[in-house]
Amino acid sequence: MPELRYIRAINQALADALEADPSVILLGEDVSAAGGAFGATRGLRDRFGAERVIDTPISEAALAGAAVGAALSGLKPVLEIMFMDFTTLVMDALVNQAAKARFMFGGQRSVPLVVRTPHGGGLSAGPQHSQCLEAWFAHVPGLKVVCPADPASAYGLLRAAIADPDPVIVVENKALYATKAEVPEVLEPVPIGHAAVIRPGRDLTLVSYGGAVHTCMAAAGILANEGIEAEVVDLRSLQPWDEATVMNSLSRTHRLIVVHEAVEAFGIGAEIAARMADIGFDELDAPILRVGAPFMPVPFSKALERKYLPSADAVVQAARKVLA
Amino acid sequence: MPELRYIRAINQALADALEADPSVILLGEDVSAAGGAFGATRGLRDRFGAERVIDTPISEAALAGAAVGAALSGLKPVLEIMFMDFTTLVMDALVNQAAKARFMFGGQRSVPLVVRTPHGGGLSAGPQHSQCLEAWFAHVPGLKVVCPADPASAYGLLRAAIADPDPVIVVENKALYATKAEVPEVLEPVPIGHAAVIRPGRDLTLVSYGGAVHTCMAAAGILANEGIEAEVVDLRSLQPWDEATVMNSLSRTHRLIVVHEAVEAFGIGAEIAARMADIGFDELDAPILRVGAPFMPVPFSKALERKYLPSADAVVQAARKVLA
């Protein structure tokens, strides 16, 4: 199997989508001539022209609103918001317009737009360039949210998002951009709403997404050395999320830990845990634990950020706790 | 005890705060000459002058940013955002600036600002004038969030919010504005972070806030007729929230239902439930249930909105389920 970088998988997905559907356009700051701040759109202007790969001024709010209008008028816009922290500027367009247009217009038309945006820390990018805000979007009826953890799903989820008739927020983890993994010869869309069990195990379930999936895998490795077999579930989609796969795993392991890089309080993990504390209650042999970022802004200094980010150690400790 | 309307309690709190502290100013669209779209600021311009009760253009983003700059420079701004749905326009100022300034400047200065904003449905105000978005803010380290359910706490939480050195989002329930209740002769601040057990009961715990508190009280009344004693906890503060009081109640009743008007998925209730599924696990005799709005935009038509809003009946059914 060939190896592919996460960022190249995104690039490939964009290229294939542009190729497959003439109504797809890309929009964003420096996405065209410069190929994107992180290089996700490199080479696409040369292949598809500046008419479809469009550089924009720094006008996030208007661009997101324009994506809604364009989607209602026959295009499939894919908007890049350079850092997820800047989605603070596009909430109205996404939440009050994109998410609701289909519903509030009586189902007359769908809003096929995609917002791609990187979240996450680890680069000492500081408090305004590192946040994981996906829980906001998952709380909004009408939006879908996905977050790939590896190149194959980065490709597949983005293709599925662009093909989807409804607005999808594709959250990329910027610390993963440079990572590589093996991918199938032929890359395929990954259906939205389906989780993957990426490591089977009988003793406890680790549910995660994005960068934290790798933290979980590392933790599972450490635990295996102690004879503990952790099952690792990569959610891939956060809204809708794959309740059945999580429930299925829980009913075999009877122990659940949810892990993510986002702030723990009121994060994605809260919903997973709350749901399992309802429908999974009878299967639970231990408290549901969460491992997420502490309740503070993402600090700049390396020393602080290292302690801030959820670690494999923290997951291991949580695992020991639910097994105690 | 005198009776007071919820909206008058807010008005009184603003008046007393303006009286007590010359650095307090009010800002918002039509808050001054017109006295506010809901009348919260009525009469305050006459008493305190247009210099302190300030009408603004429709420029939410700049006003919220200005509140941050003003708070860093010696004022205590209280900004009214006419509908919580419009907080989509002020996320950057609140999340990237207000919430982080104290932390990211090394604790040099606090940001004493308040945003008052009404949420909630029941008025057929439609999908863009009814949303409950408090979970977004509760997820942001550096912000505090409160949501009063009655006139006394509407007064007290707002006074506490204005006195607080950190940014506080005061979420008011617009369906409560016209409601009345008895209040003490002397109104007092209500400390942020403290819940109130407003009805004791031994059989199950209903945790709620804002308008849904009354839904819970109605449900508790119905349940009492069946011999079921529900304890009702009014959270009052959502960030920080009073884990100890909820835990305390749970360890007496062993059954928990979280109720709110906001969309259930990824809402405030998810965090309460998740936390109790962790620290309260050993006390739980039944699954934790949540009663919240379904995953759809708030519909306009009365028939739809009635079914959309969490009802006392739904709470009663949930109660029967956890007691079954």
Next chain:
Amino acid sequence: MTSSHRAALGENQMLKLYADMLLIRRVEERLGRLFADGEVPGFIHLSIGQEAVPVGVMSALTADDTIASTHRGHGHAIAKGMPLDGFFAELLGCEQGLCRGRGGSMHVADLSIGMLGANGIVGAGLSIALGSALAHQRLRRNAIAVAFFGDGALGEGLLHECLNLASLWRLPLLFVCENNGWSEFSPSAGQITFRLADLVPAYGIPYVASDGNDVVAVSTKAADIVAHVRREGPAVLECFTTRMRGHYEGDAQKYRDPAELEALAARDPIRIAKEYLRRLDVGEERLQDLLTDIDCRIEAAVAAARAGSAPDFETAKADTYTPVDLH
């Protein structure tokens, strides 16, 4: 059409403009009564006194052109051709409503005729129309998009972003400011420090002002400017008009000088249009027939709406996302 249009406006054209305005007027007056009687849920913003703007602008558009509207959007919807049945049923919250009772007054939309929706967020329509214009341009349609917005929306930063983007990309986008002097309960003069006439040229965008209560003026200027937009790119049309009712129904307008309110009658767009018709020797009888016809249509739509059914909750909920079989 050129500016000689005004002189040349014939009887039929004039009657059409008048009828379109009268339809909006009578629809909204009827709505006002329905609202007072408690039949319309929520709150409604009537555009009584402003009808010449939607009618004049829409007279210059084709069916393929798209519009994005505001919270005060009934006039835009009806002038663009939204069927009355679907309109009233929507305002009464029925399944038969164009939005199946989910949006109401502030969200009336009819995508089939390019009406991209009224909007509860001041200014939001600006960027939606911008995106629609981008689609027209990239898909090489001959269509244009129109963004309606009020003078209160001049305070929103989105205006600046959209003016710049429209100019940058030479989009087929017409900005139409309905300047009625009010932003809710306050004169917008106390909020806005610039005149659009001064601001817009900075972006290299042509600006045209019109008496917004004279439908002949609006339609004439709209015809010219729409032709420009279709050919060359964005433009701004500002229509100075009058809000003759409260911000929303039930607003007693205590903040308004009674003398100002009284003076509005002279500027009533329907009255001004009638004057044109009189000069064209159109008899009172024909106008009476028109009115009767319009009122009949309205009553039929109201009756149909009243006979409408409550929307089904599960159907509505399911529509939050596109059904899988439509993927």
Next chain:
Amino acid sequence: MTSSHRAALGENQMLKLYADMLLIRRVEERLGRLFADGEVPGFIHLSIGQEAVPVGVMSALTADDTIASTHRGHGHAIAKGMPLDGFFAELLGCEQGLCRGRGGSMHVADLSIGMLGANGIVGAGLSIALGSALAHQRLRRNAIAVAFFGDGALGEGLLHECLNLASLWRLPLLFVCENNGWSEFSPSAGQITFRLADLVPAYGIPYVASDGNDVVAVSTKAADIVAHVRREGPAVLECFTTRMRGHYEGDAQKYRDPAELEALAARDPIRIAKEYLRRLDVGEERLQDLLTDIDCRIEAAVAAARAGSAPDFETAKADTYTPVDLH
């Protein structure tokens, strides 16, 4: 001060301006090396080539005046008087940093000298400065606020909202646009369709342009315009300047014409200032002494920062909110 200031600028004043610019230059050059060596975490945006703007503007401000800055904020911080020790320690992520290592380059702030922070959000400083000016006005201080922003920020709607609000409330707010022609990797000419000179007068706000690489020009114009702002209300100063390095360190600037880059040397603000000093007969030796002194101070600050300690995590976390005893 008036515009005769330019002629009258004496040796001491000129030396002070030069020294302030040189300090920023040397600090940033040192930072560039530290960054290349991997000693500075994150990413840093240097203002090399733009030093005349912060130094010129700050020469017209008092200690009570406040400023809000941008992602390219080192120059503003240092020119406003931020101590070097706290500055370097911050950039290296140490507890001894002015922000205790929590903010880094993009968030350097020193509230004690009215420096309200660099900012990672393009345009955000505009509204923060607006609010600071509102506080000055309402608390009847004689102070003004200054909002620095780049030409890329011209695309943000916040600019429009802030211009309108500043004009409406006659705030003591100076907008300073540092127009270096670039927005990241793109010429801002491809993004912005208006000239500030054309836009600003629409709001009834005075506009002044300056050569942003000539510190005498900037300081002279700043003196005049700051006096105006203190007396009468808002104004805009646009400084045309040059970004001599990449958008951030590590940016190879392949998108830039080498000829353009080469031509920048002639416009180097330090060089231009030196020219003034030469005309004032200030000897090379004095300049050398100045440089030595500056470099010594910098090396001392770097050494101190290197000896700094890692911030304590729990202390940082606790500082998310104001400690209760400070309530």
